[in-house]
Amino acid sequence: MVSGVLPKAFLALALCGLMADGAAAQGVVGGVTDADAPVAQSDIDSALASTGSSEIADPWEGFNRKMFAVNNTLDKALLVPAAKGYRAVTPKSGRRGIRRFLANLRAPGVFVNDILQGEFGRAGETLSRFVVNSTIGAGGFADPAAQIGISSHSEDFGQTLAVWGVDSGPYIFLPLVGPSTGRDGFGAVVNLGFNPLLYVRTDAASLARYSTAGVGGVSAREQFLDPLAEIEAKSLDYYASFRSFYTQARKREIANGKVDYSDLPDIGEFEEFDEIE
């Protein structure tokens, strides 16, 4: 039962390790590998260039871009048609119910990570939500907890590691796994252990586990059909846009929804530059 899930995850980790050996030394930020950038830049230049921590190191950009292309091929051939079919045969409220049900299944993992991060108030919210939604919320399909003012939040072990001070490490993109980082990829493997179904060794539990994984993938993809199509249509470089959106959104998720405005790059500091012109 356990063996069904873990090898895939370890393979992903092994891949991380292999790539780390070869490419860790490069340390390129934001995919910018500009050999002919001026050696001596003025202070204005460095101010202009800085995007604070909005950017992530992507030393494996070449590999990641290939994997991103593979993923998009699979995505267009399999996941998008499945998501569109799912959208066609289900009402909007039904899809929302499925998303809530799947989110409710993740609550035990969220709870553990709340505790590990010392967020006892949030742990209480997670526990209350799980109890309320699992009972009067029809096993999680409805969200009465939100109606009484306990809104949902996400946590995973990658976020816990971030709170503990572990840096994100390099960006990594794997087909069907999606975007991650060294830290969050490791966190995702640990997070598998928080799935209660992992410890029930019956065929029914295995079926439930694979079904929720499959439905979860399709359900998540359905939700992002329109935004991702929009981003791809507008972007000059889909890979770079995706990486930026992912990095920005993940940072906020780790900060428990609080946006750190001090980290933003300056946009309004061109006076000096205007005078030079």
Added chain:
Amino acid sequence: MSMVSRMTRLAVVGAAAAFASIAPALADKDAETFVAGILVEANSVFEAPDLATRNAGVEALVDKYVDMNRVAKFALGQYVRQASEAQMAAYLPLFRTYATSVYQSTLDPYTGEALEVVDSVDRSERDFIVNSQVVGAKPGSEYADLVVHWRVYRAADGKQSIVDAGASGVWLAIEQQSTFKSVIANNGGGAAGIDALIADLKTKVGE
């Protein structure tokens, strides 16, 4: 460590964290008023039933309130210093068209909704973030926890303009800079890279 001293330490850390999180979050009334005025106009644009009218409305708002040249230069990152006058002359109008279309598609999901200012944060005396939310969003709905940010820049003469917009911590101009730098770097950097970016922008906006 005893339980009591641990609790004391937690309380001290908690109090310090609470204080630190309050300290920089000073509201700026002028920036909030500026954005509130824009949102009044934007909300009437969101009421238009057809896409063409909404797009024209957003374009007019962008022309009026967004300092597009400032954003365009930011989006080039460090390469702004390497761009020639001819390249900038080609790039700036293309960026305006491109960024306007991004604003149009980004704001379209708010059709039929209305945004209102909820608070603001000042990063410096010239740089503000004004946050807005969908009016009357139902708990548990997709709009419930959504925060739409507006980055306001105040020039030395006091004139205010929008230099970026975002939702829930994800910003448009930051993504544009990241993507443009990637396009330039992957096409040889410098002048050649900037030419490639201009060519890509031309294709994207259909010129």
